[in-house]
Amino acid sequence: MTESYVVAIDQGTTSTRCIVFDRRGQLVSLAQQEHKQYFPKPGWVEHDAMEIWRNVERLAPRALQRAGITSDQVAAVGIANQRETTVVWDRRTGRPLDHAIVWQDTRTDALVHELAALPGAQAVTDRCGLPLATYFSGPRLRWMLDHTPGLRERAERGEVLCGTMETWLIWNLTGGLHVTDVTNASRTMLMDVRALDWSPESLAFFGIPRDMLPEVRPSVGVFGTAVAAFPGVRIGAALGDQQAALFGQTCFTPGEAKCTYGTGSFLLLNTGTEPVRPENGLLSTVAYQIAGAPATYALEGSIAITGSLVQWFRDQLELISSAPEIETLARTVADNGGCYIVPAFSGLYAPHWRSEARGVIVGLTSYITKGHLARAVLEATAWQTREVVDAMARDSGLALKTLKVDGGMTADNLLMQIIADVLDVPLVRPLAVETVSLGAAYAAGLAVGYWPDLDGLRSNWHIAGQWMPAMRPEIRETEYAHWRRAVERTFDWIQPA
C-alpha cells in the first residue's frame, strides 16, 4: 500500500504556501510564492485575488513533486487563510470585479464611525461578538457596494458573489462551489455566533444582499472535491489562520491557549461550546466546528506591536544588526534598570483600545544603557501578553495553566523565559514550527478519517522546549505595577484637533 499524505494551503498576507504533511504531522515538503501588495492610497492595502489563485495552481504540483508523490496519494486538502480580506467576483465569468481589500486596509474608518452612531449598532456587536472596526469584512463589503457603480443592483440580481480568501479558493478549486467556514464567517460581523449563520438583522444593518454571500459550513468536514490544482482530492477543512494555529497546537479543551509570536502576536484561548461575551477589550470568535458537532469558541487578544518593536530597534535605532541580537544585547544586563518601553505606535490595542495613545520610553536615567533598552523591548512583549491573559481570565473565568507558543520569536530564549516569569505559568514550544498549516492539515485529515479523532492528533503533539516561571512573586508584582504606570503615561497623547 502506498503511503498517503495531507496537504495544507496556507494563504497568508504576503505569500501562499502549499505544505505536505505525513501521518505523524511531520512536514514533508513545502512550496511558497509571494504575491504583490498594492497600496493605491495611504491606508489602503489590496491583493490581486486572481494572482493568488494562479499561485495556488502553480504551487500544488511543485509541493507534490518535492515530496515525490502524486495527487492520488493526497488524502485531503485543508485551507488556512489570512482573515477578513474580502473579494467580489462575477458569478458567470469567475473574474474578480476589483482587487481584494486586505485586512490591514483602513479605508472604512469614516464608514465605521457613521455605522457606530446608528441605532442597532450595539445589537450587531452583541450578535457577532466583535466591536465595530475597520478590521472586519462586513464594513468592507458595504464600502464596496457603496463605491462600485452598479454593484448593488448586480448583487441583488445574484450576478456577483463575495467571500474571504478561503471562499475564493474553494470556488476555484471546485469549479463553482460558493461556501465559507464558521471561523472565517465569524470575522465578518455579519454572522450570529450562536446560530452560526448570517443574521438577517445584521445584513439589513450593513445593507448587504444575502444572495452574494456564501453558504456557512463547519470548518472540519468535506466541502467538496477539487477539479483544479489537486484534481480528485477532497477539500476537508477551512479555517482562519489564527484558528488554524490553535487547532495545530491541539488546544481542544477549554482553558487551553496558544500565542503566535510574530510581527504582532495573537493569543487565542479555547472557551468551550458557549461563546463568551467579551467585556475587557477582547474579541469573541469561533475556534472551529467539526461537522455534526457543536462549535467550539475562543477569546482572541491581538497585540499589534511585538516582533515589530524588535525590528524598529534594529532598523530605526540601529542598535543591533539582526533581530536575534536583541537577546545578546539584553543579556549584557541583569534587569531593565528601571526602564520601560510601551510600544503604542498606533494607539493601544487589546485590552485598552486607546487610539489616542502613543509610545513612551520611561524611567530614563544616566545609568541606562542600550542593554537596558533591549531588555525593555523584550519585556514589552511579555507584559502585553500578561495584560491579554488577565483580560481573558476576567472574561472567561478560566485560569491559564500553560501557554503553548509558536512563531519566529520563540527562538528568543530570554524572551520566552521572561514571558513565563511574568505570566507565572510554564511556556511550551511544540515540535512543529508551522502550526498554521499543520492546523489546516489536521482539520482536513480529521474530516476524511486520515486521523481518527482529536486524541489521535494530540498524540502527534510533542514538547520541543519548555520554560518554567522563576521570578519571585514580589518582583513580579512590583514590575507589573511599574508597567501599568508606564502604560498610563501613553494615554491622551494625541489630542482632538
Add this chain to the structure above:
Amino acid sequence: MPGTVQSIERAAAILRTLAGGPGRLGLSEIARSLDLAKGTTHGILRTLQRVGFVEQDRVSGHYQLGGALLHLGTSYLDINELRSRSINWADPLAARSGEAVRIGTVLEGRVLVVHHVFRPDDTFQTLDVGSLLPLHATALGKVLLAYRAGGATAAQLDAYTRKTVISKRELSTALDQVREAGWGADVEELTLGQAAVAAPIRGYGGLVVGAIGVSGPVERICDSRYRPRQHLVTCVRDAARAVSRDLGAARQ
C-alpha cells in the same frame, strides 16, 4: 609555490583604502583610487559585505569597514543568530531521530549549548541552553575541536568515565577520525549509558561555527557493537548541511 590570488590582493587594497579614508566612501571613489573597473570593485565589496568586513550605509550607499573586522578574534556569528537560523532544522532532526538535539559552539575552552530540543517523548526534561560541557568528552566538543586551527587545545583532559579520552595522543587520533569521517561521536565518554553523534555547522567559506548533534541512551544511539547507528549519523549530517546552507556555506 602557488601564485598569489589577485582578487584577494584587491580585497586587501579595498580594506586599506576604507581604513585610510576620511569616513564612508562611494563605489566610484574606491574604484578610481585603485584604478579598478567599477564592476570588479562592486563584486569584491559585495563579497566583503557578505562576510561582514564591509558595511554599506543604507541611505547614501557608501561603504565603510564592518564591525566583524573588530571582532576577528572572537566568534563571528552571534549565538542567538545561530539558534534562530538553525531552529527550523533542529526540530525535524529531533522528530526524525526521536532523540534530543543540541547545538553547541566553543566558549572559553568548553562547549556552550546554544540550542536544545527535547527528545520528543513528552517526558519531563529541562532546557539546558547556556550550560557548558567539556570539549574532549562530548561529540559536539570533539567536532568543534577537530576543525579548530591548532587542534586539541582542551587544557585539561579530565576523566568523566572509564571511556573518556584522556591522553593527548589518543585525542589527536580521534580528531583525525572526525575530520576524516565528517562527524564525531561519544560513547559513554561523558556519562555512563549515554552516547551522542554530532556534525559540524559551517558558515561562509566553510568556517566551522558550531556543531549539531543528537544524544540519548547508548542502546538507542549505538548498535550492538557500540557503533553509532548509520541512520542517526545520516540524519545528523543532513541537518548540519541544511543549517550550513542557510548560513551561506557552499554545498559540499
